[in-house]
Amino acid sequence: MSARDTILATLRRNGPDPSAHPLPDPARLGDADASPERFAASLAQMGGTLLDRQPGETLDQAIARRFPQPGLMICSLVPEATGTVRIEDLPTPRSAEPVDLTIVRAAFGIAETGSIFLSEAQLRLNALAHLTQHMVVLLDPTQITANMHTAYLRPEFHTARYGVLMSGPSATADIQGVLIRGAQGVRSLAVCFVPQQEDRGGSAPT
């Protein structure tokens, strides 16, 4: 018998009585507040920041204010911001390694945890989200869902092959318990509330 058949047969023989262990209905729990304010507070707790635009400032100007260093390699995946390199010119993970800053639109955000959802539909090259040094994420405030229970009702979890909830930048506390933001993935993650422009191409929701 194959390992598969042996395992399944043993499980069927050994398992407790299924009728004694019914499946509960999906949970509908938790705070239903889906406001940008709650999202921002949760994001700050996870080490992320908000990128605020001053009156009259374009997104490019706001980004330049946050990242003033000259000569940065910037990959923009959104029509709202200008980059220095196009995603089409980054065909492999290795070619994406020198990217300093990636600008991408999240499919949605979660107020409870300050998480943003990215998939291959937004990233085009999944590894870019982790090789880039920094990330600016555009989020439509109407695409914030209240909590993890409501989040898992989103259709993206049934369509994306790779879907990552990023909650602030990478972090570690593996050396003597000292919390370090910017471990092996992005060193910083900033979210900018920008409503989705329905008529603009290139960043359509999945």
Next chain:
Amino acid sequence: MKRKPVDHAAAATAFIADAPHLDFHDARLWDMRQKRDAQMRLLPEWQDLRARASAIKEHVLANLADYLEQFERNARRNGIHVHWAADGAEHNRIVAEILDARGATTLIKSKSMVTEECDLRPYLAARGVTVTETDLGERIQQLDDQMPSHIVVPSVHKLTGDVARIFARAYGTDPDADDPHQLAEAQRLAARPVILHADAGMTGGNFFVAETGTFVVCTNEGNADLSATVPRVHIATIGIERVVPRMADLGVFIRLLSRSALGSPITQYTSHFRGPQDGGEMHVILVDNGRSARLGMADFWTSLKCIRCGACMNTCPVYRRSGGLSYGAVYSGPIGAIIDPTFNERKYSTLPYASTLNGSCTNVCPVKINIHEQLFKWRQVLVDHHQMPFVKREIMHMAGKLMGQPGLYRAAIAGAESALSTLPRFALYNWLNPWGRNRELPQPVKETFHTWYRRNRPAAKPAPFDNAET
């Protein structure tokens, strides 16, 4: 397999002797416990979440074969190769075959306790595959040739200076570095080129979803997502018990996992893999390695509900003061002490005694495993199977006789009281009496409760147990 039992007490004694390490370890883990408590208090629905998590897991375990088949069907439909491994040896063989067939000789890996169970690294090393752990704590442990001492924070027993010395040897950094930031940066810089040039990547999996064929990886450093998305081939090793029925069930577990583990609302990365990326290849290895047998153990099957958060370790006074390595097993702490004996009853026969049975582990468990009751049950099983040290066995044997006969018991108590007051110290504090090792024995009393009661309540109705004397 005949193996000497792990001498947990001796290893713990050595750990305790090193005050700076002990103090940090104890305080760090207690801090994680307190952060967990703070998160718990923020959620009025916390106990409801625990109850649901427990109910979902018990339902899954009662229907595990069906859910595994459903997962397999859906994952295959999405282009994932699904493999089954009855034990560690089979798991390792499958990994080696996947790598061999693609001429892969370098593998980057994120933390996975199941691959620790299978002892994957030495197996692959012997076949010419270079395996690099990419999680910082796990990498520190790999470079130091030690097992992880905690399932969430593998190198929590080390201080910054220990890491500096290990990195100096491996990466040529300053052996006197005392800034964790500097050392974490050294790991980032050392790992990047290895990750970029690896032939294959490997991760574990915290959950997998029958409904969609998805598996989920919860991490903080970004190394797991790098390991999964940079190389063309992604292999994920997952224990068969980690399945949940529906995508909607994940919310309950994700909300509990990191809050219970580290006291953070969620891990920095919660990654859902439902199929290979463009031009890539994805494999899932479903590992049994004793789990299907454990499911048939009436007193212990609920240990399979475990989501590996480590909360029971952080709260355990014995774990905090003995360190994970003292358990001599892949899984340490309270959860380890009830799982490990299923892998090797004799070798891990001492671990269920590494507990005060205070029940704190049970109270913090997000899936409501009755850990302290299982610890107690294991002691009974091990006695029945004669897996008990000689001195403890003899003492328990004598105690059993005494407790069963109140007359004998009272005579012995009276004798013990006079012994405590008259015997010289060397007769009380020696290797036959572990209770005298780190504590002073109680002051003898002038009179036992029983003789006091007899003297002061002569007219009272005799208590029922007195009948046993006649």
